[in-house]
Amino acid sequence: MEKITFVLLVEVIAFANALHTYCDRCHLQYIPYQMIYKRALLLYSSKRRILENLTNFLIDPSASKTILPPGLRNRFDPNEHPTFPKSVAQEAIKELIEQEDLIKRFYIPKKEE
């Protein structure tokens, strides 16, 4: 009974601001989103693949799925990362992608002809 309530609660909040709700408390401190996003971009390239792979990691974190470079991997153990249900993970990653999108920050300088 308790479990069901929890899940329902999670579901409700999940769609509000998952990243802020579930992730900020650790990530703003230890490991910035931007770093994770850039790392993910480097490896996965497209948003679709980033979403897919990072969600997979959050559902079932393991060292084999980590995208972090060896230096960071040794400092924080990816196996210890909190696990999240799929819906939360997906929403949080979507928000992360939206928030950290690098392309949005681009501008094209005027061409001097």
Add this chain to the structure above:
Amino acid sequence: MFPSEKKSFYRFLAIYIFSTLLLVLVGEYFYYTFALHKIEDEERRELKKVSNQILWRLKELHQSFSKKLEYPVIKGFHSAIFDIDKNYLIGDFKPNIPLQEGSFIQGDLFFLVRKVKPHYLGAAYLVVAKKKDQQAYNNLLKELLVFTLFSLVVIVLTAVILGKLFLKPLKETVTLLDNFIKDATHELNTPINTIITNIELFKEFNPHLKEDEELKRIEIASWRLQKIFSDLSFLKLHHNIKKNIEILEADEILRERLLYFQPLALSKSLAIFSTIEECKLEMDRNDLETLFDNLISNAIKYTPPLKAIYITLTPRELVIRDEGIGIDKKDLEFITHRFFRANKDKGGFGLGLAIVRKICEYYGFELRIESKKNRGTKVTIRWRK
């Protein structure tokens, strides 16, 4: 140059020029593809350089922490990046091309597509493009055009010189032959005339021998000799004397020639029926007379006494029909071609018809000979119009 010589000379020129030009063009084709590759290689090299520059900038941008990121725009070039799912990310143009590694030309742009790994900024493909170096292509074409024109001049010059060189010995041989014929006919002229005159004198002084078979044979033989002599003279003249082409009243000339042959026809008791319409022809007078003479004398020669010869001249054609001995079907084909094989055993037409054929060929007349053994021969010459 004689007409036939001119013809073969031009033919030689054409074949030589055509084949050499073909060779030049094949060579040019290979040069063209080679040069094209070179231009493309140069363009590719440039694009590659620029793409390296852009990649370097992308890497720097990826690592940058600034709020605003300036896309690297390089003057004279366009570039864009795509993610691994082939979604357009950013660039200073948005090309619509297949994302396959390599280079290609589309429209007036030369494209280079490179795979990017690691995916800085998420880029999996970098597309770089530049305007085709039209100047280089134009220069190449100009170069080829100049070369073609130049080789054409050289080829034509060489052809003319070579042609003259090759024709020289031929010309000399012909001249030699002509001179020989001229000398020979000149030398023959006097004895033949002496024989013929003396036969006449002999008959005059010895009336009782007038009908002598042996004497007649001598007379016939010498007349034949005279004919061969005049034919040979024609050959010589045909080559050397410049033709004097004018508009001739063919009907008048034909009447003259018929008058000339009247005694001969009378002596064989032949009737000549002629229908002569006004007819103007553009040709050399000597040739027309030779044409008429050969046809009329042949008709008289091969028609037995008391038979008839029919001559029709119209603005369209000349028809001479006799009731003579005719020509064998198998000989008909060869009769006009037996130029130097005049064979007395085979019809005995001598050079007469061959000369007629020569003249017809020269003026483009259509010559037709129909014949039935022992029924007669019909020669038709259709003037070309």
